[in-house]
Amino acid sequence: MTDFKCKACGKMLDLDVFLKDLKVCHYCGYHYMLDAKTRIEYLVDEFTFNEITENIKAVDFLNFTDVKPYKDRITESQQKSGISEAIITGCAKIGGYETNLGVMDFMFMGGSMGSVVGEKIKQLADFTISNKFPLILVCASGGARMQEGIISLMQMAKTVSAINRVKENKIPYISVITNPTTGGVSASFATIADIIIAEPEALFCFAGPRVVKQTIKKELPSDFGLSERNLKNGQIDMIVKRKDLKEVITRLLKLFSVGQS
Numbered sequence: 132m133t134d135f136k137c138k139a140c141g142k143m144l145d146l147d148v149f150l151k152d153l154k155v156c157h158y159c160g161y162h163y164m165l166d167a168k169t170r171i172e173y174l175v176d177e178f179t180f181n182e183i184t185e186n187i188k189a190v191d192f193l194n195f196t197d198v199k200p201y202k203d204r205i206t207e208s209q210q211k212s213g214i215s216e217a218i219i220t221g222c223a224k225i226g227g228y229e230t231n232l233g234v235m236d237f238m239f240m241g242g243s244m245g246s247v248v249g250e251k252i253k254q255l256a257d258f259t260i261s262n263k264f265p266l267i268l269v270c271a272s273g274g275a276r277m278q279e280g281i282i283s284l285m286q287m288a289k290t291v292s293a294i295n296r297v298k299e300n301k302i303p304y305i306s307v308i309t310n311p312t313t314g315g316v317s318a319s320f321a322t323i324a325d326i327i328i329a330e331p332e333a334l335f336c337f338a339g340p341r342v343v344k345q346t347i348k349k350e351l352p353s354d355f356g357l358s359e360r361n362l363k364n365g366q367i368d369m370i371v372k373r374k375d376l377k378e379v380i381t382r383l384l385k386l387f388s389v390g391q392s
């Protein structure tokens with residue numbers, strides 16, 4: 132990677148400055164997509180992340196082929212991203228506070244939720260109930276994984292029911308919406324958090340603006356589905372710039388920890 136032109140404002144970005152700014156444009160503030168590993172590196176205290184359930188891997192149980200076999204897509208995504216699925220889960224400290232953390236990766240098959248993403252979130256929720264530390268899920272997804280058919284849609288019910296058990300146990304759950312979070316993820320666990328934080332200008336909706344426009348045959352507002360409009364409409368609780376995210380989450384964890392041993 133070298134210096135490059137910002138895709139949002141067209142200004143030339145110095146790579147060193149871009150990386151120092153956590154992959155946010157120095158000029159216009161555009162937040163570039165992060166892979167899960169980089170997100171974890173930016174968010175958690177150094178050397179505190181311990182992955183769990185890293186060995187659960189997708190199986191092509193429908194023998195599904197679109198333009199290429201699902202099996203090949205999985206292998207290619209694993210090789211390209213260096214991770215086994217569209218979410219990494221584990222426990223980590225943030226600002227000195229213990230948390231259970233799941234981070235989605237849009238670069239892995241569009242962050243699509245199939246049976247493995249659902250199972251990993253379910254097991255993270257179980258883990259959360261056993262250790263009682265707050266749960267944080269960083270979302271980035273195009274929705275359900277079509278290569279797993281109805282099974283991928285069932286993950287919406289599965290993750291919501293797992294998170295509901297976290298809530299029954301009165302353990303705080305924070306979701307962090309990053310660009311883009313749409314489809315089945317926006318319609319399930321991303322939306323039911325106690326606190327929903329979004330990065331600036333992150334798209335967070337069920338169907339994207341192009342599809343909605345085609346369906347209703349009307350012009351949409353230019354900020355349709357974006358954080359700023361979602362905040363006005365009460366869909367999210369706050370917009371937090373990436374550079375402030377760790378500090379804001381730490382403050383919330385501190386508030387949640389009041390009165391706990």
Ligand SMILES: [Zn+2]
Pocket residue numbers: 137138139140141142156157158159160161
């Ligand atoms: Zn820019």
